[in-house]
Amino acid sequence: MAAGKNYLVGVFDDPDVILEAAKSVRKAGVKIHEVFSPHAIHGIDDALGYKMSRLPIASFLFGITGTTLALFTLTWMMGYDWPMIIGGKNFASLPPFIPVTFEFTVLLAAHGMVLTFFVVSDLKPWGKPKRFDIRCTDDKYIMAIDLGENQKDKNEINKLLSESGASEVNEKNFD
Amino acid sequence: MQVSSPIREPLIHGGKTLHDVSEDICKQVEATPSKSWMIGFVIALAGLSIGAISVGTLLWEGVGVWGLNKTVDWAWDITNFVWWVGIGHAGTLISAVLLLFRQKWRMSINRAAEAMTIFAVICAAMFPAFHMGRLWLGFYWALPLPNTFGSLWVNFNSPLLWDVFAISTYFTVSLVFWYVGLIPDFATIRDRATNKVSKAIYGGLAMGWVGGAKHWSRYESISLILAGLATPLVLSVHTIVSMDFATSIIPGWHTTIFPPYFVAGAIFSGFAMVLTLMLVTRRVFHLEEYVTIQHIELMNIIIIVTGSIVGIAYITEFFIAWYSGVPGEQYAFINRATGPYWWAYATMMTSNVISPQLFWIKKIRTSIVSTFILSIIVNIGMWFERFVIIVSSLHRDYLPSSWAMFYPTKHDVGVYLFSFGFFFTAYLLFSKFFPVINIAEVKSILKSDGEKK
Numbered sequence: 001m002a003a004g005k006n007y008l009v010g011v012f013d014d015p016d017v018i019l020e021a022a023k024s025v026r027k028a029g030v031k032i033h034e035v036f037s038p039h040a041i042h043g044i045d046d047a048l049g050y051k052m053s054r055l056p057i058a059s060f061l062f063g064i065t066g067t068t069l070a071l072f073t074l075t076w077m078m079g080y081d082w083p084m085i086i087g088g089k090n091f092a093s094l095p096p097f098i099p100v101t102f103e104f105t106v107l108l109a110a111h112g113m114v115l116t117f118f119v120v121s122d123l124k125p126w127g128k129p130k131r132f133d134i135r136c137t138d139d140k141y142i143m144a145i146d147l148g149e150n151q152k153d154k155n156e157i158n159k160l161l162s163e164s165g166a167s168e169v170n171e172k173n174f175d
Numbered sequence: 176m177q178v179s180s181p182i183r184e185p186l187i188h189g190g191k192t193l194h195d196v197s198e199d200i201c202k203q204v205e206a207t208p209s210k211s212w213m214i215g216f217v218i219a220l221a222g223l224s225i226g227a228i229s230v231g232t233l234l235w236e237g238v239g240v241w242g243l244n245k246t247v248d249w250a251w252d253i254t255n256f257v258w259w260v261g262i263g264h265a266g267t268l269i270s271a272v273l274l275l276f277r278q279k280w281r282m283s284i285n286r287a288a289e290a291m292t293i294f295a296v297i298c299a300a301m302f303p304a305f306h307m308g309r310l311w312l313g314f315y316w317a318l319p320l321p322n323t324f325g326s327l328w329v330n331f332n333s334p335l336l337w338d339v340f341a342i343s344t345y346f347t348v349s350l351v352f353w354y355v356g357l358i359p360d361f362a363t364i365r366d367r368a369t370n371k372v373s374k375a376i377y378g379g380l381a382m383g384w385v386g387g388a389k390h391w392s393r394y395e396s397i398s399l400i401l402a403g404l405a406t407p408l409v410l411s412v413h414t415i416v417s418m419d420f421a422t423s424i425i426p427g428w429h430t431t432i433f434p435p436y437f438v439a440g441a442i443f444s445g446f447a448m449v450l451t452l453m454l455v456t457r458r459v460f461h462l463e464e465y466v467t468i469q470h471i472e473l474m475n476i477i478i479i480v481t482g483s484i485v486g487i488a489y490i491t492e493f494f495i496a497w498y499s500g501v502p503g504e505q506y507a508f509i510n511r512a513t514g515p516y517w518w519a520y521a522t523m524m525t526s527n528v529i530s531p532q533l534f535w536i537k538k539i540r541t542s543i544v545s546t547f548i549l550s551i552i553v554n555i556g557m558w559f560e561r562f563v564i565i566v567s568s569l570h571r572d573y574l575p576s577s578w579a580m581f582y583p584t585k586h587d588v589g590v591y592l593f594s595f596g597f598f599f600t601a602y603l604l605f606s607k608f609f610p611v612i613n614i615a616e617v618k619s620i621l622k623s624d625g626e627k628k
Contacts, residue, residue, distance in 0.1 A: 014622075015622065016622075034387045034388060034389065035387070035388040036385055036386045036387055036388070037386050037388070037391065038193060038197075038359075038363070038386060038614075038615060038618050039359075039386075039391075039615045039616065039618040039619035040391040040392075040394065040395050040615070040619060041388070041391070044388045044391070044392075045388060045389075045391075045392040048388055050388065050389060050392055052396070053392055053393045053396040053397075055393055055396050055397050055400070056396060056400050059397075059400050059404075073319070074331050077319060077328040077331070078328065078331050078332075081326070081328065082325060082326065082327055082328055084330070086330065086332050089332070096331060096332040097331060099334075099337040099340070099341065099411065099415055099418075100331055100336070100337055100340045102407075102411060103337075103340040103341050103344040103408075103411065104340065104344070106344055106348060106404050106407070106408050107340075107343075107344040107347065107348065109400075109404055110347075110348045110351060110352075110401060110404050110405075111347065111348075111351060113397055113400060113401075114351050114355060114397060114401075117355075117393055117394075117397050118382070120393070121389075121390050121393055122383070123358070123382040123383055123384060123390075124382055124383065125379040125380070125382055126379070127382050127383025128383060129362070129365075129378075129381070129383045129384065129385045130383075130385060131366075131385055132385075134366050136385060136386055137197075137359070137362045137363040137365075137366045137384075137385070137386055138193065138194055138197045138363060138366065138367070139192065139193035139194040139197065
């Protein structure tokens with residue numbers, strides 16, 4: 001069976017049950033494609049073995065770019081390109097440059113991180129949602145298992161899902 | 176679904192299930208607007224249109240249509256600017272600072288409060304934009320763009336320019352923070368939509384979100400970082416706004432206490448505005464089970480705290496003026512309290528120092544009627560605070576022959592009305608077409624908030 005085509009979809013009613021189910025299903029050697037939920041479930045990323053997101057690092061890198069760019073530009077504009085005598089003060093001194101530098105750092109850190117989030121999560125206005133069960137944005141917790149990626153056969157996985165607390169198990173095929 | 180605890184009141188009342196939450200919040204997005212919404216919208220649009228006449232006159236004729244004179248060359252415009260920016264602060268405080276402190280009660284009010292922030296910041300930004308007279312030239316007056324003067328750059332030593340950067344960063348970051356929070360809820364609306372148009376619109380807004388665990392994990396992590404960035408940002412914004420005054424050498428403005436005092440005042444007035452809006456919103460959209468008396472009481476407690484800080488700041492300022500031994504400084508304060516603008520000072524003192532203290536009484540802070548009245552009084556008081564600081568410090572300057580009074584013209588009032596019209600039009604559109612409560616976050620606390628901690 002080809003990967004990414006035929007799925008078995010376990011429908012759960014409770015976040016704690018699906019959290020335990022994710023652990024037990026993985027323990028039984030079944031690979032979980034993804035878990036879908038109407039809200040964030042605390043601890044699900046550990047249960048699924050996901051690593052911590054690196055978006056904070058991206059944010060830091062964008063931020064530090066902002067700091068450098070702002071300090072460089074301000075010093076160049078005020079101190080070198082067109083120096084102005086304002087109250088007899090130094091052309092380029094650090095303290096008055098701090099507010100703009102700070103704001104620019106935050107600007108790049110925030111927007112850079114959010115854009116990265118959109119790109120890595122493939123979120124785009126024209127994006128088509130790949131739904132395993134439409135109720136996962138309302139009140140159901142969904143566990144999708146890619147049959148093409150697992151050695152175990154359908155009935156075995158079906159039984160496993162029901163035993164770990166799924167209220168229904170459906171099949172979903174994408175063509 | 177909901178677990179009740181003998182110790183804690185649940186944050187959401189009415190024993191809601193997950194589906195009830197989707198149903199309750201999406202209902203007003205899907206239904207035709209109610210009568211009370213229509214009436215509110217017509218009033219807001221009327222305000223906007225009448226105000227637009229003044230804005231048109233202002234842009235055609237110039238700032239001369241305002242009541243400014245040679246002595247009082249800053250009055251209603253900057254008062255309104257500071258007032259609106261201050262109001263905006265509560266939204267960020269609720270969504271970012273309370274997120275960092277893991278205060279779960281924020282979840283039913285953060286969406287509306289953030290919307291309020293965004294609209295209030297737009298209202299605030301109108302005033303510096305309009306007061307330039309020629310809006311279209313504003314880009315190179317305010318931004319470091321290469322120009323034909325050589326390039327003569329903007330002055331990065333000026334707090335007014337810091338403001339440009341602070342306000343625009345604050346606006347865009349708040350907008351993005353708000354939008355990221357909206358994505359899962361747009362997906363909920365998209366999946367419930369029955370007609371093609373709303374499916375397409377909310378589908379576009381939801382950007383293909385389906386709520387995968389990987390996405391949620393990233394979502395949580397960027398929310399935390401955005402909150403961490405927004406917290407110092409919001410403090411910096413009002414600090415910089417206060418520096419517009421504090422870095423000058425005008426008696427009454429030249430005070431080092433301004434940054435913390437302005438930030439506290441901003442949170443104070445912002446929470447008052449959140450209360451005004453939420454009390455109406457919860458009534459019109461029947462959200463009494465989501466925004467409970469407990470939420471109202473907690474917000475009132477923040478009003479007591481920040482109101483007391485503001486009160487102490489007023490007294491400290493007065494004391495320091497006397498203690499400085501500078502006659503000009505002393506006179507500015509005596510004139511503020513007993514001069515021709517004593518009535519503005521008295522309004523400010525009673526509304527901001529005395530009225531929030533009433534919230535020490537539990538009956539008053541848990542009553543909807545008294546909270547509503549006091550929240551409006553606080554906002555009137557905070558408008559007068561800015562008016563007092565700005566006008567009373569300017570109108571009697573160093574040279575008694577140039578002393579003058581400020582009298583607002585109808586266009587001062589008109590432009591202010593325009594900002595109100597814009598604010599309420601935008602808020603009403605938001606409350607009709609967007610989910611007013613964060614559906615996904617509320618769902619996440621249905622089960623856990625009642626449990627013993």
